[in-house]
Amino acid sequence: MKLLVAGADRVDAGKTTFTVGLLDYLDAVGFKPRAGNDHWFHHDDYSHAVEQGRLFGKDAKRLAAASPDDLDPEDINPIHRLWRPSPGEGAGLLGQTDREFVVDRVAENYVVNEPVEIPPEVRKYLPLEEAISVSSLPELNEVMGNLHLVALDGIAGRIADRERAVVESYGNVARPLREFEPDAVAVVEPARVRIYEGERYTKACSIASGGPEEGQLEERVPSVVDLIDPVGSASLPALSSEEREDPSAVASAYERGYEELFAAVE
Structure with missing residues (x-):
């Protein structure tokens, strides 16, 4: 079922x-293929994860805890996006008028929005040394067409099983x-x-x-x-x-x- x-x-x-x-x-078992939270609006949840060197949200944490297996949020949530407010008139990389994407966790990989100011805690705690940097929508689309889709295919297989x-x-x-x-x-x-x-x-x-x-x-x-x-x-x-x-x-x-x-x- x-x-x-x-x-x-x-x-x-x-x-x-x-x-x-x-x-x-x-x-x-519960799955949350894609999720996100906001550096400003969900700061406690953000801090709780990032200070562990991880990136996940409250929803995935609750689903993992409610599932019968001993699961981490990342086990059921392959893609998590961190946002931050974007005051002003600019629409940002993804066309959002009120917020901008900061970093994606895609399985064990990270994708950084290079033009955006990265919060100091993210720089300090997350392993961004080998992160993929994007600075334009075509670059992001190319990464999503490869990295993100592979992660989603993987979780789809786990759901099917x-x-x-x-x-x-x-x-x-x-x-x-x-x-x-x-x-x-x-x-x-x-x-x-x-x-x-x-x-x-x-x-x-x-x-x-x-x-x-x-x-x-x-x-x-x-x-x-x-x-x-x-x-x-x-x-x-x-x-x-x-x-x-x-x-x-x-x-x-x-x-x-x-x-x-x-x-x-x-």
């Missing part, structure tokens, strides 16, 4: 909380792995989850991409779910911070949503 958890909102949809409860409920796996997307991106076709999909947003058949959801992703050129962009969940009807839904109660940190408590609170998700597989 392969399941996908995606978010209807760009941030704070509740994907990770839903996923950790699902991992406990199903006794499955698992009898039960749950893949969590990032932001409101509809699918984090292009070739991954889940058995069912949970689209999470504050207070509810909507359930979709995996095959129909995958086809809707292809339609939403629009064509060869547009297909280079990531499909967003709202564009995809506008094309298909859910096969189930459930309310998600508000949880305390203590409950959110306990996978078994989440599993109990969200049980109705998980039952709807499994019904879409059968």
Whole structure:
């Protein structure tokens, strides 16, 4: 059984909380193929990882801890991007008007955005001596077409090898792995989850991409779910911070949503 958890909102949809409860409920391994955090907005999480000479985020850490195996965040999250705010009018290397990418961890490799000021802690703690430096979008695209895709292919293989796996997307991106076709999909947003058949959801992703050129962009969940009807839904109660940190408590609170998700597989 392969399941996908995606978010209807760009941030704070509740994907990770839903996923950790699902991992406990199903006794499955969680995967976060791509993730990122921000030097400013997630500074505590950033510092916790970087001071260990590592780069990962809170979501991957929670998924690894909730999985049955003894896993590190990097085992389930091959690509992590560190961002920082970018005040002013410039759009930056990736066309973001409010933030700029600093460094990617791709498996055990690092890719540095050369024109951007690297935080001192990154220089101090991360092994950047052999990092790949990029200073233009064509350079970054070339690196991503090689290094990043190899890492994603590798995690896709590991997901395929698992009898039960749950893949969590990032932001409101509809699918984090292009070739991954889940058995069912949970689209999470504050207070509810909507359930979709995996095959129909995958086809809707292809339609939403629009064509060869547009297909280079990531499909967003709202564009995809506008094309298909859910096969189930459930309310998600508000949880305390203590409950959110306990996978078994989440599993109990969200049980109705998980039952709807499994019904879409059968």
